[in-house]
Amino acid sequence: MNLYSTPPTSRVLDGKATAAQIKSELTERVSVLKAKGIVPGLGTVLVGDDPGSKWYVGGKHKDCAEVGIESIRRDLPDTISQEELEAVLDELNADPACTGYIVQLPLPKHIDTNRILEKIDPAKDADGLHPMNLGRLVLNVGGPLDSPLPCTPHGCVELLLRHDIELAGKRVLVVGRGVTVGRPLGLLLTRKTINATVVLAHTGTLDLAAELREADVVIAAAGMPHMIKAADLKPGAVVLDVGVSRVEDEDGKARVTGDVEPEARNVASWLSPNPGGVGPMTRAMLLANVVEAAERQAG
Numbered sequence: 001m002n003l004y005s006t007p008p009t010s011r012v013l014d015g016k017a018t019a020a021q022i023k024s025e026l027t028e029r030v031s032v033l034k035a036k037g038i039v040p041g042l043g044t045v046l047v048g049d050d051p052g053s054k055w056y057v058g059g060k061h062k063d064c065a066e067v068g069i070e071s072i073r074r075d076l077p078d079t080i081s082q083e084e085l086e087a088v089l090d091e092l093n094a095d096p097a098c099t100g101y102i103v104q105l106p107l108p109k110h111i112d113t114n115r116i117l118e119k120i121d122p123a124k125d126a127d128g129l130h131p132m133n134l135g136r137l138v139l140n141v142g143g144p145l146d147s148p149l150p151c152t153p154h155g156c157v158e159l160l161l162r163h164d165i166e167l168a169g170k171r172v173l174v175v176g177r178g179v180t181v182g183r184p185l186g187l188l189l190t191r192k193t194i195n196a197t198v199v200l201a202h203t204g205t206l207d208l209a210a211e212l213r214e215a216d217v218v219i220a221a222a223g224m225p226h227m228i229k230a231a232d233l234k235p236g237a238v239v240l241d242v243g244v245s246r247v248e249d250e251d252g253k254a255r256v257t258g259d260v261e262p263e264a265r266n267v268a269s270w271l272s273p274n275p276g277g278v279g280p281m282t283r284a285m286l287l288a289n290v291v292e293a294a295e296r297q298a299g
């Protein structure tokens, strides 16, 4: 009997369908803004020609077109200097047609990423990664009414809440301490409105299996294919698979896979597919940040 010969016992945290629902809500909000003469616009800054990054940026512009957001695109060579790149950000900061923008990560090694993120006007920071907006998250003031939240952490929480998964009092294991996902996710989940108890695991964690056995919810964002073993999960755990790795399957074809072993589908109560789980939610939350920035700018 192989893995797929029996139906999975877990339910699917369907990011694609949830993102489609959010996009239809945002389309309504964009119409309201347009009726007031405000046209939201998302800018993207892409440096170099990494195929994955190009695909993500293309997807962002496709999403914008779907909900009625205008697109501004700056595709730049990977030979660009720090100063030249900062000058592009100055232009976007000053452009009234650009409500919000992102700089696609990762950037080439010769570019100081932190300096670039600091250069973004915090009011136009569609990724919620400017230090002021991350600081507001620490201070517990970030959110739709006042400042943007980082897209993937927000997407994870929204995906759970829209499936009525209770987080208050639950032990949530976040695997990965990166600045775009793990760290801000820990801050978001420990807000009083969510009230989870968070364990943040990383490469220095001594016994990941022991942490997995205790966790009610696991959010895997390490970017290491299948590092979360089904046998280590607490039966009935809720599992979000955030990590994205490109691997080759048996016939040499490249495909995307996540951090969680496929067998988890027979142990978890809920599991997000990868692809089709948190990725589409990341894209939807980016659009939400642009719409919210336009709504704030409209007063």
Ligand SMILES: Nc1nc2c(c(=O)[nH]1)N[C@@H](CN(C=O)c1ccc(C(=O)N[C@@H](CCC(=O)O)C(=O)O)cc1)CN2
Residues within 6 Å of the ligand: 055, 056, 102, 103, 104, 105, 106, 127, 151, 152, 180, 244, 256, 274, 275, 276, 277, 278, 279, 280, 282, 283
């Ligand atoms: N400036 C940013 N850079 C990066 C971010 C980010 O949020 N802001 N996150 C990732 C890349 N990313 C968005 O930019 C992203 C990753 C994955 C997906 C997605 O929809 N994935 C699909 C599968 C895609 C595939 O087949 O390759 C899925 O999960 O269904 C969207 C956006 C790093 N950089």
